[in-house]
Amino acid sequence: MEKYCDSCQKMVVTRILNTNETYEIFGEKIDVDAKVRTCLECGEQLYDEELDNATLVNAYNIYRQRHKLLMAEEIRQIREQYGLSQRGFSKLLNWGDKTIHRYENGSLQDKAHNSLLIFLRDPQNMREYLSNNETGLDAVQKEKLEKKLDDLEPEIERNNNDRFISSYFLKKPSIQNGYKVFDFEKFYAAVLFFANTCDGLLKVKLLKLLNYSDMIFYKENGVSITGAQYVHLPYGPVPQHYDVLFGILEALKIIHVDIKIDNGYEKHQIIPDCNDYESILSADEISVLQRVYKKFENFGSKEIYQYAHKEIGYMETRQGEIISYEYAKNIEL
Numbered sequence: 001m002e003k004y005c006d007s008c009q010k011m012v013v014t015r016i017l018n019t020n021e022t023y024e025i026f027g028e029k030i031d032v033d034a035k036v037r038t039c040l041e042c043g044e045q046l047y048d049e050e051l052d053n054a055t056l057v058n059a060y061n062i063y064r065q066r067h068k069l070l071m072a073e074e075i076r077q078i079r080e081q082y083g084l085s086q087r088g089f090s091k092l093l094n095w096g097d098k099t100i101h102r103y104e105n106g107s108l109q110d111k112a113h114n115s116l117l118i119f120l121r122d123p124q125n126m127r128e129y130l131s132n133n134e135t136g137l138d139a140v141q142k143e144k145l146e147k148k149l150d151d152l153e154p155e156i157e158r159n160n161n162d163r164f165i166s167s168y169f170l171k172k173p174s175i176q177n178g179y180k181v182f183d184f185e186k187f188y189a190a191v192l193f194f195a196n197t198c199d200g201l202l203k204v205k206l207l208k209l210l211n212y213s214d215m216i217f218y219k220e221n222g223v224s225i226t227g228a229q230y231v232h233l234p235y236g237p238v239p240q241h242y243d244v245l246f247g248i249l250e251a252l253k254i255i256h257v258d259i260k261i262d263n264g265y266e267k268h269q270i271i272p273d274c275n276d277y278e279s280i281l282s283a284d285e286i287s288v289l290q291r292v293y294k295k296f297e298n299f300g301s302k303e304i305y306q307y308a309h310k311e312i313g314y315m316e317t318r319q320g321e322i323i324s325y326e327y328a329k330n331i332e333l
Contacts, residue, residue, distance in 0.1 A: 003046050005039040012039045014046060018329065023059040025108070028066075032059045033329060057222040060106055061179045068172070069114050071179060071223050073282075076104045078121050083148045091136030092145070123152040165248065168241045170229060178214055178224025178325045187226040187245065188254050189280035193289050195255055195272035203246070203257065203268040204301035207238040208308050209292055211323075212333065215313075217288045219328040225285050232317040236308035240322070295333055 005012045014037045021034040034055040037048040064071060070078075079089040079100060086100040093099075093116065103109045109117070120126045127149050130142070137145065169182035187210075194209050195201055214224040228239040239245065249255045258269045278286070296304050308314060313327025 007042045007044045012041050025063045030059045030062050061222045065173045176322050177227045177229050178218040180224050180227035182227040189277035192277040195270045196275045201270045202301045205304050208304045211237045212292045213289050215328040218325045230323045232321050236305040237323050
């Protein structure tokens with residue numbers, strides 16, 4: 001790619017190099033892996049908005065992880081589950097009109113705001129907050145929110161299931177889960193996307209598709225889609241406790257597994273029992289899933305696990321070890 005170099009004072013050919021940079025965030029030094037566009041003639045590092053923004057997002061996410069702050073995507077999800085605009089959510093919380101907008105676009109929230117957002121993630125807590133606090137919402141907005149809370153009542157039972165599921169997984173955002181606590185709803189939505197998109201989808205292939213989707217989304221956004229940790233097993237990287245997860249998916253009638261015998265080998269085909277994933281996944285998440293599907297559309301289970309065996313993250317870990325999202329930088333798609 002050609003770009004103007006101030007040092008050379010002309011258009012030059014550039015390349016992207018991997019390096020390590022240090023950002024100072026609220027007086028704290030954050031070391032982060034970075035990709036920088038570099039002039040091939042003089043070696044000068046050139047401004048690249050996309051690359052530089054991605055590095056800043058990663059630095060902020062490391063800071064968030066250290067200080068137990070919600071990720072920007074998690075804040076957006078809390079707001080959207082109540083059907084509120086950014087301004088409406090700020091009014092509900094009696095915050096400045098643009099506060100939520102700033103948080104969802106990467107600005108770091110303070111700890112007091114973060115604690116309230118975590119509390120309000122549970123619809124039961126939101127109902128309690130709404131009844132016990134004065135808010136900036138008008139009567140129409142408040143009525144709509146109360147109706148939304150009524151609609152969310154069936155989700156409470158699912159939340160109880162989620163608490164059971166979460167007992168199996170890392171409870172803090174870290175590099176091992178892509179700086180996101182495991183999100184069962186996102187996980188089953190990703191499963192449904194592939195199960196509804198890929199004809200004759202086998203479990204072995206699905207597990208690799210999930211791995212590539214989480215890793216690529218993390219590489220480009222600084223956070224994974226599902227928060228799953230991936231383990232090095234003989235047939236490639238797989239989500240940790242995938243056997244438990246698939247058992248729950250079948251119990252909830254989200255999918256079922258059709259077992260067939262082919263030349264003495266069991267083949268586990270994933271059959272979707274519903275197609276409710278578009279309301280759960282963001283447009284950016286679906287875009288990554290579509291790219292992963294397109295890349296491996298014509299791969300069989302054997303071809304995709306052989307392909308995954310060649311990834312640096314798999315080669316540099318041993319059986320049973322977690323494959324860190326640090327290795328996402330080495331994956332090309």
